[in-house]
Amino acid sequence: MPDWIEILLRSFFFLIVLFLITKVLGKKQLSQLSFFEYVTGITIGNVGAELATKVEGNIIHGVLSILVFAIAPFIAGLISLKSKTFRDLIEGKASVFIKDGKVMEDNLKKEKYTIDELLGLLRKKDVFDISEVEFALLEANGDFSVMLKKQNQPVTPKDLNLPVAAVKEPQTIIMDGLILDEPLSTIGLNRNWLHTELDKLGVILENVFLGQANSNGELTVDLFDDKLKVPSPQEKPLMLATLKKCQADLELFALGTESKEAKEMFSKNSEKLQKAIDNVAHILRN
């Protein structure tokens, strides 16, 4: 067998072996490399490449070696699920770089980070002023995490005591003009509803490139024809506006009527409606 054919076959074979091994080791190997996974990942790749090109090498030996390097992190992963000590040893510990707003110089030195590198890491997290930082640490996998001081953190609705409507994840229900039935039923809707909504928007199914429904049962579509303008969902704001208008009307009637009974009834109901509006406004507002 000529050499080049053997190299072709070997390369193909090791491609499959490496693919299978990464598949078995899982996403963790791809997303976060601990010391161990870093070392084994490099070695597996090297052995694979070496044997794919070296015709005189023994394939069985190579596969054995790759298996050892693949099984080791697999077992290490299993043990570290159980034992915290083992986990610290294998995957390393995070080191605190900034605590109570003060830089921990000793830890910086231990991890061989210069002050420039620390500032660079902070800038990557959009922090240019070290006084804004309350706490920062270098994770075991080399990521850098920053906690800002409370006054520098972004404002949340909770900070403002703002009631917000809960939202669930939206579902993509139309792709390339085709209805996806599974997400549609996940969100508790059906094709009938979808056709009605599309009619309301005045678009045909074939023209829809992407359609998403949110947990309030509102449909948003993107059309193939970008020149067409699609109205955004107006149902809820419209309802809120109508409610407010009715409330104002009731107040007006209360002022306008001469019958004392009717006046009382109107003002009582306008108050009732106002309370209801206050309750529901955060859901109906977009």
Add this chain to the structure above:
Amino acid sequence: MTIASNVKQCVSSLKGVEAGLSSLALRTQDDESKRILHETMLVVNEVRKDVQKRVGELEREEPQYKGF
């Protein structure tokens, strides 16, 4: 436009809102929002009934605007 027709208009708006809230409550996935929408719908329903009664009285006072 008389008061009677204004009040009638208000009643129909309230009816519309009631139906809208009801359908929104059915479609909403979140339980808390569902509850609030339903409660609001009930309040709107009560208000609508009260105002409806007033429409009856007004129709008696201004019979020429009777009908709906």
